[in-house]
Amino acid sequence: RTMLRVVLSRTFPRISGISNCQYSAAAIPVPSAQPEVHYNKLFINNEWQDAISKRSFPTINPATGEVICQVAEADKADVDKAVKAAREAFRFGSPWRRMDASDRGLLLSRLADAIERDTAYLAELETLDNGKPYAVSYSVDVPMVVKCLRYCAGWADKWEGKTIPIDGDFFCYTRHEPIGVCGQIIPWNFPLLMQAWKLGPALATGNTVVMKVAEQTPLTALYVASLIKEVGFPPGVVNILPGMGPSAGSAIASHMDVDKVAFTGSTEVGHLIQQASGSSNLKKVTLELGGKSPNIIMSDANMAEAVEQSHFALFFNQGQCCCAGSRTYVQDTIYDEFMERSVERAKSRVVGDPFNMKTEQGPQVDEEQFKKILGYISSGKREGAKLMCGGGVAADRGYFIQPTIFGDVQDGMTIAREEIFGPVMQILKFKTLEEVVERANDTKYGLAAAVFTKDIDKAHYISSGIRAGTVWINCYNVFGAQAPFGGYKYSGNGRELGEYGLDNYTEVKTVTIKVPQKNS
Amino acid sequence: MPVIGVENVQSAGAPSACTVGKQGNMSSEPGNCQNHQDHDPDHGDAGPAKQTMPMPVPNLEVQYTKIFIDNEWHESCSGRKMPVHNPATGDLLCEVEEADTEDVDKAVQSARAAFQLGSPWRCMDASDRGLLLNRLADLVERDRLRLATLEALDSGKIFLMAYFVDLMATVKTLRYYGGWADKIQGKTIPVDGEYFTYTRHEPIGVCGQIIPWNFPVMMFAWKVAPALCCGNTVIIKPAEQTPLTALHMACLIKEAGFPPGVVNVLPGYGPTAGSAIAHHMDIDKIAFTGSTAVGKLIQKAAGDSNLKRVTLELGGKNPNIVFADCDLEYAVEQAHSGLFFNQGQCCLAGSRVFVEDSIYEEFVCRSAEKARNKVLGNPLVPGVDQGPQIDQKQFDKILELIESGKKEGATLECGGGPWNRNSLFIQPTVFSNVTDDMRIAREEIFGPVQQIMRFRSVNEVIQRANATHYGLAAGVFTNDIDKALTVSSALQAGMVWVNCYNAMSTQCPFGGFKMSGNGRELGEYALQEYTEVKAVTIKISQKNS
Secondary structure, three states, X not given: OHHHHHHHHHHOOXXXXXXXXXXXXXXXXXXXXXXXXXXXXEEEOOEEEOOOOOOEEEEEEOOOOXXXXXXXXXXXXXXXXXXXXXXXXXXXXXXXXXXXXXXXXXXXXXXXXXXXXXXXXXXXXXXXXXXXXXXXXXXHHHXXXXXXXXXXXXXXXXXXXXXXXXXXXXXXXXXXXXXXXXXXXXXXXXXXHHHHHHHHHHHXXXXXXXXXXXXXXXXXXXXXXXXXXXXXXXXXXXXXXXEOHHHHXXXXXXXXXXXXXXXXXXXXXXXXXXXHHHHOOOOEEEEEOOOOOEEEEOOOOOHHHHHHHHHHHHHHHHHOOOOOXXXXXXXXXXXXXXXXXXXXXXXXXXXXXXXXXXXXXXXXXXXXXXXXXXHHHHHHHHOOOEEEEOOOEOOOOOOOXXXXXXXXXXXXXXXXXXOOOOOEEEEEEEOOHHHHHHHHHXXXXXXXXXXXXXXXXXXXXXXXXXXXXXXXXXXXXXXXXXXXXXXXXXXXXXXXXXXXXXXXXXXXXXXXXEOOOOOO | OHHHHHHHHHHHOOHHHOOOOOOOOOOOOOXXXXXXXXXXXXXXXXXXXXXXXXXXXXXXXXXOOOEEEOOEEEOOOOOOEEEEEOOOOOOEEEEEEOEOHHXXXXXXXXXXXXXXXXXXXXHOOHHHHHHHHHHHHHHHHHOHHHHHHHHHHHHOOOHHHHHHHHHXXXXXXXXXXXXXXXXXXXXXXXXXXXXXXXXEEEEOOEEEEEOOOOOHHHHHHHHHHHHHHOOOEEEEEOOOOOOHHHHHHHHHHHHHOOOOOOEEEOXXXXXXXXXXXXXXXXXXXXXXXXXXHHHXXXXXXXXXXXXXXXXXXXXXXXEEEEOOOOOHHHHHHHHHHHHHHHHHOOOOOOOEEEEEHHHHHHHHHHHHHHHHOOOEOOOOOOOOOEOOOOOHHHHHHHHHHHHHHHHOOOEEEEOOOEEOOOOOEEOOEEEEOOOOOOHHHHOOOOOOEEEXXXXXXXXXXXXXXXXXXXXXXXXXXXXXHHHHHHHHHHOOOOEEEEOOOOOOOOOOOEOOOHHHEEOOEOOOHHHHOOXXXXXXXXXXXXXXX
16 A cells, blocks of 8 residues: 555646546545446547458456457558558548647547546446456556657747858758657557557657557447547548457558657567567657566665665556666665565465455466466576565466566576566675676666666766666656657667657758858 | 637637537637537537637626635735726726735735645646646636626627637647646756766746736636746736736636745735835846836846746737738738737837838738728627727827828828717728828837838848837738748847747747847746756765766
8 A cells, every 4th residue: 555655646736626637545535346348449540340351359357367349350451451541540630630729639638638537437448358457557657648749749839940150051951750650569567658658749740550459458438539539630640450469560660651660669579569560661759668677775774664675666557667666776774674574575465356445456467478477486486596585376367477576586597687577576686886786787778767776976976877767866767758758779779758769750851952142 | 829710710700600619629720719618529420510609797796806815715904905997987896995005015925835845736746737727727718707707897809709719729728838837847967076966947936027908817827827837926917907807817727736935916006016016136037028117117126126937928019021022811811910919008019010111002902991891889788899999098108199190101091089979999900101200100009000111121120120129029921931031030039920920939039139028938948937057066975978
């Protein structure tokens, strides 16, 4: 519960008087554990369509393993159709191209308003489809979606080109133009939030979108599609296709008429996306991939805070975070106490029905992930790490795994090198600053990192020495729509959110005009 | 923005030509007035739909007449009130509490408390400041008819203009700065040595703001929106002629949820309340829009007191240059609305129209015809193009300048006197054969009086256009890209419009060269006027690029 409070306290708007954006534990409405599913088809050109193949696939409730419903399954032919719609919406002179930027912003604001209005329903659907605790869906995921869209809405008419003092009798300026048709492929760990991260900047800058949502979690994205239509986006601006990676995803990545692809998911698939771009039309690629993020605890840190934040850093969202703090480096002098408290905290973690308000941890998203994580736990035991707690299945149905901690983990072990994407915490021991920076950087990943210390010099030494796109000091998982997010090395390419995120959806056009005579 | 409403309502003559666009059809189609007020989500994909024309609220009662301090309504410390008149009829609308030095002190204390370290306003997330500004925009949209009616009654401006131009600009400005709040970014800077340096863009503090009577509610938004988005607190004095919409805005500010003391609204006179703000030792910044003469007083007051930061948006005598190769009918129309919009009461007014020799006679003839066709009358009635001037003082000043024009030898093409006895209306007036040395070519008239001059060459017109101590705006009409670029880069003015006039938008900075002012409003540039930059430098043990 403490963790939840930490998450919540970050999310609470502090203004009284803004009634429809207040979230507090007390205000969370009692959820329906069986929300009705309204949309299960492909969303193309603001219309609901069956797959051309007529195929569908089941989406599963990971808490029970039961089928929620069948969803239309997009394939290459549907991608072609969606790309045509998106291309038409983007053509020269279309309503979308002629719209004032401020009106694009207004549409995104309206979308945020509509999502905020339907917070409870969307949170129920997210929990049903993904398994994350409802209290978190309601208080974290949906409010962050709303904030992200509002933030991007504001940028629409502030994304300014420059006029440039070039040599000679010329007048030179830049226009920040949309790239065109953007393919976006999003993962299942934060279905709504990843959709907002992708749509917000793409639409604020005036692109059109063909989005493939993860086959495990298509439902909330489709409901948001209905809101996109409701608030008045022109047809074809956003197209949403549930489907599988090797078919629909691959068709997007290889498409000759998609101008840009943005992918969030595994590093393995990230390679495929980049390859597909190279083999097709050299579409622009941004990638947000895996991580094995170091979380460094110095001996002078506030112990209680460090334990709680490190717990949250790894176990949040069932451990299914690309930025999970999955290598917890603890300085030797406090190692034993930190370990003891962390184990105590993990043991008290409430695992169970995600619709129960007391639940901190729900099921993993599907059987494949579930088995993969259990495989990593076995490898940890086999390779000699010390299992401090957990280590097994947590329920007799659904994909629940016990909160697990390994101690005495060595840098060479599989669990210290590979992304587990589950509730499995690795605690490693270190002695010196120099040593820990070197070890922390000894990975192909570079997504996030954290350091806990009261010493300002150590904080700066580590934060500037770590090769990672995000560094948190005395905190973890602090996200703001205002701050960029993305990875060094194999963790990705480009940045999402913040002003930086707009770059990835913009072509810069330099216009140069001959003038008779320069005047400074 | 303004230009859309201005063109269409005026050129169409009958306001029913305006189509009100719905959410589903937001592309700006020339010829349509845009109205995004209706956001019924159920009709998101419906096509364009016609709506009935907005009508003024009948028998509108004035609700707010007191001083707004600390989110509460106060009577003036002196017990004095001031009368507020309807300039179209001369009727007394109401009496409003009159703020003076003591009230300013009270407001400053409240604004200072709201700004103190650890206050709710200082601890608030920037995105939440943005949300509050967006909520305020929502409330203005809700009360749009009421505010437009109040504005028309209080200032004499055409109701439909107030509704489509002033109120839309108000909403857009609030939303625009709502978006900026969490995008005012400092930098981290690669300084030499073993240091880490970053900048914070912090609010300046308590801002005094003094606004004019020509666009009362829009100027209110132009001033408070950037100040609040940057996190300042505000003491704003609306003009004594037009305090009513500002007081209604005060009520909406409270309703939106701004903490007490963040915005304080004090109706009052310049020499008393305005001067008290300008001289105050605990006001950190002052922003003034009004005459150049008063602008000088404000700057002096800052020098005499605490060196408060000063931004000024002052007068203009703006050149509008029409080349022979332009689209003549369009240029006549734009030059006409560029001068006559808002009864000529615009600092931006294109009050020196320079027309190239070969088209001069034709241009003058068409301009006079356009002016003669203007419909004067009750600003609340559809079809009326021009209302009264704001007050007797302005009225007298304009007539005096018209007389000087006649005396100094300009040719009166039309108008030239009052309209409708015992009222504040002035006939749309056009002077031709105006020479640069005449008073009507040098002084800001701020009324419906158009001066048309003749020129022969590009270099000549640039020189003449710049021969003024003002430098607010300018227009150029030509189809020749070289002339357009040469003239627009040579003119000494804060805004240059090419083949358009009064084309303003909230994204675009606004302000003057020379004696037309100091600093810029609107756009990203305005944020600089409401922030202090703090550079923080931290010693570190070892640099790493």
